Amino acid sequence: MKPKTALITGITGQDGSYLAELLLSKDYRVVGMTRRTSTDSHDRIAPVLDRIEIVSGDLLDQHSMTTIIAETQPDEVYNLAAQSFVPTSWTQPVLTGEFTALGVTRILEAIRHVNPKIRFYQASSSEMFGKVQAVPQDEDTPFYPRSPYGVAKVYGHWITVNYRESFDLFAVSGILFNHESERRGREFVTRKISEGVARIKLGLDKKLKLGNLEAQRDWGFAGDYVKAMWLMLQQNEPQDFVIATGRTHKVRDFCKLAFSTMDLDYEKFVEQDPRFYRPAEVDLLVGDPAKAKRVLGWVPETSFEQLVEMMVRADVARLAALK
Numbered sequence: 001m002k003p004k005t006a007l008i009t010g011i012t013g014q015d016g017s018y019l020a021e022l023l024l025s026k027d028y029r030v031v032g033m034t035r036r037t038s039t040d041s042h043d044r045i046a047p048v049l050d051r052i053e054i055v056s057g058d059l060l061d062q063h064s065m066t067t068i069i070a071e072t073q074p075d076e077v078y079n080l081a082a083q084s085f086v087p088t089s090w091t092q093p094v095l096t097g098e099f100t101a102l103g104v105t106r107i108l109e110a111i112r113h114v115n116p117k118i119r120f121y122q123a124s125s126s127e128m129f130g131k132v133q134a135v136p137q138d139e140d141t142p143f144y145p146r147s148p149y150g151v152a153k154v155y156g157h158w159i160t161v162n163y164r165e166s167f168d169l170f171a172v173s174g175i176l177f178n179h180e181s182e183r184r185g186r187e188f189v190t191r192k193i194s195e196g197v198a199r200i201k202l203g204l205d206k207k208l209k210l211g212n213l214e215a216q217r218d219w220g221f222a223g224d225y226v227k228a229m230w231l232m233l234q235q236n237e238p239q240d241f242v243i244a245t246g247r248t249h250k251v252r253d254f255c256k257l258a259f260s261t262m263d264l265d266y267e268k269f270v271e272q273d274p275r276f277y278r279p280a281e282v283d284l285l286v287g288d289p290a291k292a293k294r295v296l297g298w299v300p301e302t303s304f305e306q307l308v309e310m311m312v313r314a315d316v317a318r319l320a321a322l323k
């Protein structure tokens with residue numbers, strides 16, 4: 001049988017790299033869309049670059065999206081590309097809307113015109129729940145986004161539902177709660193902490209400056225979460241799913257555990273800095289992944305404790321090797 005073809009937008013990001021590896025292990029032909037940059041941004045996919053095809057395009061550019069889909073003829077499209085950092089969405093709200101909201105419509109339009117049989121995955125986000133209307137949050141919890149990023153994701157979510165209902169596309173959204181790894185961007189809090197611990201342990205820094213330590217997140221491992229993305233596109237019916245661990249922790253808890261992994265006391269090193277507070281905060285996220293377990297058979301395989309230790313040890317090893 002001919003191998004399936006998957007097109008991944010955002011393949012150079014954290015999730016794109018894990019998803020590419022997963023799909024290669026399932027014998028897919030993997031095509032990754034990247035945008036042109038003046039410096040190379042292929043670090044995360046370097047180990048698989050010789051096994052995937054890279055095509056050049058941009059979520060801002062309808063023509064490139066349509067051409068890529070027409071030329072590569074994917075069976076499945078995973079839209080992981082976005083301006084994904086919440087604080088940047090306040091300083092660049094219009095651009096965030098263009099990438100993270102309207103970019104979704106551009107891909108859906110390309111699919112609809114080129115081949116409406118293509119299956120489509122949209123990377124929706126627990127950030128859409130924002131000021132939460134229920135605890136825990138599931139597929140029926142109303143959205144109340146608290147940032148331009150969250151607002152843009154709500155648009156991306158509903159346009160996916162709308163194209164499914166209007167044009168009978170197999171288009172689904174995964175409402176993923178925070179998921180992390182040693183490949184996480186350095187500006188996100190978990191990686192900022194794991195790298196901060198490593199730098200302090202190795203004598204490269206004395207302090208770690210953070211914002212709100214009381215915010216609570218439902219943190220899982222990115223490698224587990226990309227399996228759920230794939231499962232969603234293998235179902236008989238298109239449906240949306242919450243993907244989460246069902247456990248929540250404070251940023252403070254993450255710090256405590258991360259520093260203790262290296263026998264350090266976080267209270268001696270962490271300083272709060274108003275620069276890292278947000279104009280509006282999402283105080284508490286905790287998802288209910290019961291539907292994913294029931295329908296997809298998906299459960300998270302990595303615990304919070306394993307995740308924290310994995311991230312800290314990876315940063316210590318990486319920085320120690322550079323010394």
Ligand code: NAP
Nearest residue numbers: 010012013014015058059080081082084123125176178179
């Ligand atoms: P990430 O590491 O920030 O990666 C984002 C990707 O989008 C990068 O490959 C980036 O390419 C690409 N991109 C940005 N703007 C683009 C544009 N205009 N055209 C084409 N590509 C563009 O994000 P992630 O953590 O892997 O997350 C993947 C997706 O899931 C994102 O949509 C994110 O919003 C969503 N999400 C993430 C989480 C989470 O906890 N990680 C939770 C829920 C939802 P460059 O390398 O060129 O910058």
Ligand code: GDD
Nearest residue numbers: 084086125126127177178187188189190210211212215276
């Ligand atoms: N980034 C950052 N830096 N966050 C900090 C800091 C800091 O110095 N100090 C405290 N925090 C708090 C933030 O205020 C927030 O409450 C929490 O840590 C998590 O922040 P991030 O790691 O930046 O992630 P996020 O929850 O805002 O967004 C991530 O998860 C979403 C899913 O809920 C991103 O991956 C989004 O793209 C994703 O959709």
